[in-house]
Amino acid sequence: MIDYSPILKNIEKHILLSEDEKEFFFSLLEHKTIPKKGFLTKENQTSKYTAFVTNGCLRSYYIDQNGFEHILQFAPQDWWIGDIHSLITQKPGQLNIDAITNTEVLLLSTNNQELLYEKVPKFERFFRIILEKSLVSFRQRVIDNMSLSAGERYANFCKTYPSLINTLPQKQIAYFIGVTPEFLSKLRRDFQKEDRHGKNLI
């Protein structure tokens, strides 16, 4: 009934599994539907699950002391997401993770993840590789925040997530690149002006 092929494909990019191992892995997953605006994780709660998105899109964000949202990650189809700090410390976390659209996820609980590592050590390798990639992208984010202007970060976002630009409220792009929605609106207006001038000059 549940289609495990997307997650299997994701995993087999990095490790190969026997039929038994596949069955065992699938048996550890829980399928869940998160409706638009529904939550996977809330701040001040201890996270129990790492999620793999099979359909839809989740986002993780932090709310600061002034009540402003800052989006850390978008997780469209085929992405892994979770509050890793809370997951590894098993302490209450700072992040909220909710659904931008109706979303289907496969959940792996921390207990089952440990079990998986014990029974099928190859998964240590798999998650090591996933973590390497996440680390690279967060590192890039730190670099970009320190070395690029807001306009450059927006241009960057458009290049990196072309599929999200038209599906996402502009506000959320602003919260991701680290500017106010008002300022992003002005940036876009200025870009359009530049574009038009560019065209006229040709």
Add this chain to the structure above:
Amino acid sequence: MIDYSPILKNIEKHILLSEDEKEFFFSLLEHKTIPKKGFLTKENQTSKYTAFVTNGCLRSYYIDQNGFEHILQFAPQDWWIGDIHSLITQKPGQLNIDAITNTEVLLLSTNNQELLYEKVPKFERFFRIILEKSLVSFRQRVIDNMSLSAGERYANFCKTYPSLINTLPQKQIAYFIGVTPEFLSKLRRDFQKEDRHGKNLI
């Protein structure tokens, strides 16, 4: 001759090794001394080594298109450091890694790291855990850059790295928290004023 106990202690926090495994692991390491201002890694070169600092302090930094330095990480004693993007893609990287003081490192080449994973799969677990921790700290860095003012980031830095405040040129702290050295100087002046006023009011 080479003292492997610091790195062993670091590893045995997370996994336990047999004598043979220890010997094998040690045989894969290269010892190197990097003098103050010497380089482990230069931008545009493909990284070959992950380093463990047994003594001294390294830093990794990025130089942007305007020639400004942005420090990504300090690696004092007992820390791991490397240009992970270049290491995993085996393409030329963006980072420089150099020594703040004379530094002793143990180097693990990418080839030897793969060999280690093959022969002693427990190391997959070890590096998975190291990566989890790095990821948490880079994630926190993104959060802080988006939600805190420069003054708050500086106060944060002082709390997090008390040992570095007096050993590091102020400039480098500025490049780490993401402000100009001039502005950090002004921030510190203002903090001192506040402190004095605070004292006078009591």
Add this chain to the structure above:
DNA sequence: CGTCTATTTGAATGTACTCAAAAGCGGTGG
């Protein structure tokens, strides 16, 4: 001691934010 680099200071500037108000847009119920 002299040189080189780091730090401090000040004035002018710029980038991005705040606040307030208007305009646009989508969904829902009558």
Add this chain to the structure above:
DNA sequence: CCACCGCTTTTGAGTACATTCAAATAGACG
């Protein structure tokens, strides 16, 4: 089907935080 409501986006004026540039001062090291 359209009117209304709530939310997003736009716009503008004023402001704040941080940078730039230039010059003076302080510190470190050979």
